[in-house]
Each structure stands twice: as C-alpha cells, then as structure tokens.
Amino acid sequence: xxxxxxxxxxxxxxxxxxxxxxxxxxxxxxxxxxxxxxxxxxxxxxxxxxxxxxxxxxxxxxxxxxxxxxxxxxxxxxxxxxxxxxxxxxxxxxxxxxxxxxxxxxxxxx
Amino acid sequence: xxxxxxxxxxxxxxxxxxxxxxxxxxxxxxxxxxxxxxxxxxxxxxxxxxxxxxxxxxxxxxxxxxxxxxxxxxxxxxxxxxxxxxxxxxxxxxxxxxxxxxxxxxxxxxxx
Numbered sequence: 644x645x646x647x648x649x650x651x652x653x654x655x656x657x658x659x660x661x662x663x664x665x666x667x668x669x670x671x672x673x674x675x676x677x678x679x680x681x682x683x684x685x686x687x688x689x690x691x692x693x694x695x696x697x698x699x700x701x702x703x704x705x706x707x708x709x710x711x712x713x714x715x716x717x718x719x720x721x722x723x724x725x726x727x728x729x730x731x732x733x734x735x736x737x738x739x740x741x742x743x744x745x746x747x748x749x750x751x752x753x
Numbered sequence: 754x755x756x757x758x759x760x761x762x763x764x765x766x767x768x769x770x771x772x773x774x775x776x777x778x779x780x781x782x783x784x785x786x787x788x789x790x791x792x793x794x795x796x797x798x799x800x801x802x803x804x805x806x807x808x809x810x811x812x813x814x815x816x817x818x819x820x821x822x823x824x825x826x827x828x829x830x831x832x833x834x835x836x837x838x839x840x841x842x843x844x845x846x847x848x849x850x851x852x853x854x855x856x857x858x859x860x861x862x863x864x865x
Contacts (some may be wrong), residue, residue, distance in 0.1 A: 740844060
C-alpha cells in the first residue's frame with residue numbers, strides 16, 4: 644500500500660503571502676490530521692478531519708485552516724504568513740487510532 | 754491539559770551498549786501511548802502502540818513498556834542504523850478523534 648504523500652515537499656514564501664499544502668492519505672483511511680514541527684516547540688497538533696468534517700482543532704490562530712475532500716484528500720492553508728510559520732508541516736492519516744505520517748512539507752518564510 | 758516529557762534529550766551510545774529512553778505522561782484517561790522514530794528530514798515512522806499498564810511490545814532491538822505514569826523504550830545492543838529521534842505521544846480517551854500530544858523527543862546517536 645502506498646504511504647501518505649504530501650506536496651509540495653519544499654516551499655519558500657515571503658511574509659504576508661498565503662500557502663496551501665496538500666495531503667493524500669493511505670487508501671482506505673478517512674481521518675487526516677495536520678501537525679506543525681519546529682525545533683523550539685516540537686510537534687504540535689493543528690487539526691483533524693474525518694469524513695470532510697473538522698473533528699478536533701489545536702491552539703493555532705485562525706490564519707491556519709484546512710479542509711477535506713470526499714476522496715479523503717486534505718489541504719491546509721496558512722494566510723498572511725509570518726516568519727514564525729517556518730516549519731515542517733506533517734500530515735498523518737489513520738484508519739483507527741494509529742496515525743501514519745507523510746514525509747512533510749518544509750516551509751520557509753522569508 | 755495532556756503533557757508528555759521525554760528524557761534524556763540526547764543519548765550517545767556505543768554500538769552494542771544497551772540503554773533506555775523514558776516518557777512520562779499525564780493525560781485525562783489514556784486511550785493509547787505511541788512510539789515513533791524520526792530520521793532527519795523525514796516524517797515520524799510508527800513503532801508501537803501501548804494501551805494499558807503492564808503491556809509490552811517488541812520489534813527487533815526495541816522493546817516498549819508501559820506503566821500508569823510512564824513508558825520506557827529499551828534499545829538492546831543498538832546498531833548505528835538505530836540512530837534517530839524517538840518520539841513518544843499520548844492519545845486521550847476524552848479527546849475527539851485521534852489527536853496526539855507529543856513529547857520533545859530523544860535524539861539517539863549510536864557510534865560504531
């Protein structure tokens with residue numbers, strides 16, 4: 644079975660721009676979660692989608708948003724980028740409780 | 754609020770030198786405790802899920818154990834390819850969905 648895929652793998656943006664990241668889950672997985680990983684804060688939960696509905700949300704500002712499509716693929720969007728948004732953004736999919744992670748999208752905000 | 758603390762932050766081992774990593778947690782009802790391995794520039798790779806105190810899981814040179822307050826990841830006779838960051842995470846029974854709360858990780862370096 645193919646694993647979780649994320650596109651793009653690398654992105655460079657400037658402050659004030661917006662960005663959209665994409666995630667394709669493992670076939671048959673209906674839950675998709677997003678995490679932000681930084682050296683200072685570690686891995687932090689952003690939000691989770693299940694059957695196109697947001698099921699849980701972490702403590703991030705409203706600039707961070709996401710959605711899920713009927714084929715379980717998910718996108719997350721960050722608007723009005725700040726320098727502190729530079730991070731590795733990880734997507735994880737799950738069938739039951741165990742989450743399987745993709746390779747991540749490395750975002751650099753200049 | 755759920756919390757996970759891992760120690761030590763970093764560990765340098767000689768090949769063959771066994772050691773243990775600690776994961777202390779507080780959670781409002783544990784649904785599962787998860788161990789992942791992460792290599793530089795990659796996403797976390799799933800290793801184990803533990804559900805209740807006393808449970809143990811093994812995979813090659815790795816063995817994970819669980820008590821009511823902490824989990825240990827034992828690395829027996831490590832090899833250089835075991836070098837990675839090991840992450841511990843908890844899932845709360847009360848939380849909606851599969852949200853994971855992660856610890857800061859332990860960076861393990863195994864020298865030949």
